[in-house]
Amino acid sequence: MPPLLEHEVHYDWIAFVRFRDSDTGAFTKYFGKVAGEDKYKHRGIECRQRSSPSYIDDAQKALIRAVDAYRDPEAVCEELQSWVD
Numbered sequence: 001m002p003p004l005l006e007h008e009v010h011y012d013w014i015a016f017v018r019f020r021d022s023d024t025g026a027f028t029k030y031f032g033k034v035a036g037e038d039k040y041k042h043r044g045i046e047c048r049q050r051s052s053p054s055y056i057d058d059a060q061k062a063l064i065r066a067v068d069a070y071r072d073p074e075a076v077c078e079e080l081q082s083w084v085d
Contacts (some may be wrong), residue, residue: 010035015067017045033068040064059083 014032016025029044040061046052047060059080066079 009041011041012036013068031064040068 011032012035014030016027017029017031020023026044031040031041031042031045042048042061042064045060046058047064062083063075063076066076072074
């Protein structure tokens with residue numbers, strides 16, 4: 001039987017993170033914008049892990065906000081470049 005999905009909240013958009021060695025997405029690793037709120041949900045990614053340095057946490061959350069604001073890969077890559085620099 002396939003795994004069941006549990007409804008958690010409505011999202012304006014959601015992105016499932018793929019497995020490292022596959023093109024399929026993991027149901028336990030995702031981020032998305034909560035519908036009707038200025039809030040994001042993060043599950044299974046670095047910004048949720050206590051072992052991640054605060055710099056990584058801040059950068060990943062900034063990139064997620066850039067995805068929401070621009071919906072353009074080039075703009076998100078520019079945001080990433082600013083964190084790398």
